[in-house]
Amino acid sequence: MNAASPSALRHCKVAIIGTGFSGLGMAIRLKQKNETDFLLFEKEGGVGGTWRVNHYPGCACDVQSHLYSFSFAPNPNWTRMFAPQPEIKDYLEGCWQHFQLQDRTLLNTEIKRLEWDETQQFWLIETTNGVRYSAQFVVSGMGGLSTPSIPSLKGLDTFTGKVFHSQQWDHDYDLDSKRVAVIGTGASAIQFVPQIQKRVARLDLYQRTPPWIMPKPDRRIGEKEQRRFRRFPALQKLWRGGIYAFLEARVLGFAISPQILRIASLVARHHLHKQIKDPKLRGQLTPDYTMGCKRVLISNDYFPAVAQPNVKLVTQGIAEIRSNSIVTADGHERHIDAIIFGTGFTPSDPIPRGVIFGRDGLDLVDSWPQGPEAYKGTVTAGFPNLFFLMGPNTGLGHSSMVYMIESQINYVIDALSQLDGLQLRSLEVKREAQDHFNQKILGSMDRTVWNSGGCNSWYLHPVSGRNCTIWPGFTWRFRQITKHFDPAAYHFNRLPALNATANPHTQAAAQELNA
Incomplete structure (x- = not known):
């Protein structure tokens, strides 16, 4: 200019x-x-x-x-x-x-x-x-x-099916009865995989590194509780302060003494063991790095979804993508209709x-x-x-x-x-x-x-x-x-x-x- x-x-x-x-x-x-x-x-x-x-x-x-x-x-x-x-x-x-x-x-x-x-x-x-x-x-x-971060994969431009990143979700594309490949197992993927698993015919989940996943302490906030917050704003401020103090204490493990995270990792391992009964699958979903090194995720429905018969966890690296399939490093070819990237951002x-x-x-x-x-x-x-x-x-x-x-x-x-x-x-x-x-x-x-x-x-x-x-x-x-x-x-x-x-x-x- x-x-x-x-x-x-x-x-x-x-x-x-x-x-x-x-x-x-x-x-x-x-x-x-x-x-x-x-x-x-x-x-x-x-x-x-x-x-x-x-x-x-x-x-x-x-x-x-x-x-x-x-x-x-x-x-x-x-x-x-x-x-x-x-x-x-x-x-x-x-x-x-x-x-x-x-x-x-x-x-x-x-x-x-x-x-x-x-x-x-x-x-x-x-x-x-x-x-x-x-x-x-x-x-x-x-x-x-x-x-969005989309990995450079050999042959991606030759794929003739549907391709989109989680941020650019195409709600007009009908996933029902489709063969879908999800690439990535980060924060977005663990949220949408349980939602689409129930709809697709087959879901191939490509995992490079398993994340640490903790139980999600989520619950509904009822109208009675909302009324109390509306009537007493100071109560909501106090509640907010309590949440802040609880989360801030986690810095002790992340930034000061990572050994503290061993306690949290025991909770995560119990969560995994409770929801995944297959020892082989459980082993594939178990991280081999210190908890917190990557983003710690929370979910109550990801592991049950991955354990379903129509889901295949793929831990082999992707060698190439063809017009209607993905080929992994071991030479196995899996035919698919769509690719969804859950590979996060930059x-x-x-x-x-x-x-x-x-x-x-x-x-x-x-x-x-x-x-x-x-x-x-x-x-x-x-x-x-x-x-x-x-x-x-x-x-x-x-x-x-x-x-x-x-x-x-x-x-x-x-x-x-x-x-x-x-x-x-x-x-x-x-x-x-x-x-x-x-x-x-x-x-x-x-x-x-x-x-x-x-x-x-x-x-x-x-x-x-x-x-x-x-x-x-x-x-x-x-x-x-x-x-x-x-x-x-x-x-x-x-x-x-x-x-x-x-x-x-x-x-x-x-x-x-x-x-």
Whole structure:
């Protein structure tokens, strides 16, 4: 894109990309701070993010409903302990409507290119439909679970049957009496396999590594309980706090002393033994790595489904795919009508090449040769005025991502407020601050189960092997370090006038860096 003045484009102060928990949360908090000069960009035809586009059978959250929601928008009407996808989608749509964000939202508007204009100190935005915008700040709420991961399999392009990923579920395709191959046994697969097993003639389940699966403590939340939460909001807040404390205690096993997880693994082994009677099948479903190294899953109906006569668990690797069959490494050919990928997403490479260009035209992907990294998971050197929500090393293996998102939102809000007070045009994190922060993250990773548990998970970058996904500690600690914007870690570019009443720490940093 060629540089242009803000008047030549539709300009806003803050451009927010995505309308999942991150994007909607950012917009709501901006509005609550009386900042209305923002736009929400959403490529889909409605809001909800991953909870809109993922609608496969059985789709549900694996974090308790009352914690997997905004603290500033409690919902007393959850019908289950673990909310199904339609309820979470309805909740997000309800927040969008309640906080009246409709007139600030651009639906069916996909970002094609973001480019930093150094001369004018703002972002140029081009959408796939050719419309151009500019913004002083960009907040990316695209999330790490938005780009489907489809493995490169020999002959996949020659398959003549139906093929789709769990995120792109084709509800118009009739699975009844079909021969279906499910590739992958991750979080999505263990939810949809029990749903489709009852319909298909045969299900070939291709497993590379068995997951650890715990019983799912789910139950219905009745109307009486919902009424109590509606009548006594403090009771719901207390319940939410109890869930948070219970989940936070799991950090002790994941990040501090993985030996603690041996107790949980005994529960998982008992769960497996109770539901799978066939010793050979049980052996195939038993993980050989430390619990927690990969994402721990919860399900009460996956093992019973896999044990059904019309399901074949295939542990041999796939050699090739033919026009109507899959051939495994042992030479066995299985004829099928459809392939469903339950292979998850690419959180270690969340943003494709050729979309975001920072200072000197540098592609964001090229700035991360060892995998994504950021300062406090939120900003990265060379990309002024760009904030990431659910950025590098903010993922969790034990609790609610909404808690992390709210922590980052508060940090961004404080940054924007201090920049306003000083009439600063732009900020950029110092490279040395970013490097120091990430060295501390890497040092903390060594003792965690994600790095030492003996598995190769999607938490790790495929090239460098660096864990650029997970936050290696307590979530309250992350909230501590993002509670206040820390100007000493940044470079600034200011407007001519300097507000003498602004935060003295920010003012001092701005004066020093612009001297």
